């Protein structure tokens with residue numbers, strides 16, 4: 001089993017990934033996304049790798065028709081419960097983004113917070129092709145992913161720290177040729193030490209543009225944040241906006 005297919009990995013990391021700060025940030029992030037994509041009211045929006053629906057719920061609150069797709073069962077369950085609490089409607093689908101597509105349906109698609117680069121190159125390309133196929137002509141795709149600064153100054157070595165009340169021991173390795181960051185961590189769970197690993201391919205702006213074009217999408221902007229700030233070589237996050245031609 002690949003690391004990203006391990007439900008337990010996502011369950012263990014949920015308190016970090018969806019901490020108070022991240023949850024609180026979602027509303028402003030969605031305002032920025034709506035502005036950046038010039039989303040019309042009542043748009044059909046795909047939130048791909050939606051997690052527990054941080055952005056799906058906010059988009060639905062603003063009157064959009066949202067479909068959230070994620071391969072972690074536990075997150076989809078939590079996302080549905082959050083919708084109930086917030087009295088909004090979102091269609092949540094438990095599915096792998098390498099497979100999900102729904103031809104010509106969406107006005108916009110999102111893939112937020114480094115939910116890309118998990119797979120071998122051909123499968124990452126397949127994810128973009130699926131999105132391109134699922135968009136209507138004129139539809140936009142926004143990705144928020146790791147920026148070029150990660151490879152220019154990669155995380156290295158071992159460290160220990162405590163976050164959200166959990167003790168971590170972690171080690172990073174970088175393969176500059178393969179442009180991959182490998183990450184291994186141990187964590188104390190109720191007195192038992194568990195070990196997990198993950199790995200990400202870091203794509204350059206040029207590679208992202210090539211992959212979008214290969215899928216038939218035109219890149220209309222690459223930024224360092226959702227505010228549309230110009231991307232610099234040392235930026236550790238990157239936002240790519242592409243459009244399916246009319």
Ligand SMILES: C[S@@+](CC[C@H](N)C(=O)[O-])C[C@H]1O[C@@H](n2cnc3c(N)ncnc32)[C@H](O)[C@@H]1O
Nearest residue numbers: 004049050051054070071072096097112113115
């Ligand atoms: C870093 S989280 C981001 C979640 C969400 N986009 C957010 O910003 O809160 C990455 C998400 O990717 C999902 N994921 C990982 N592999 C996936 C796959 N093959 N298909 C669909 N979702 C996947 C995980 O379950 C997780 O929810």
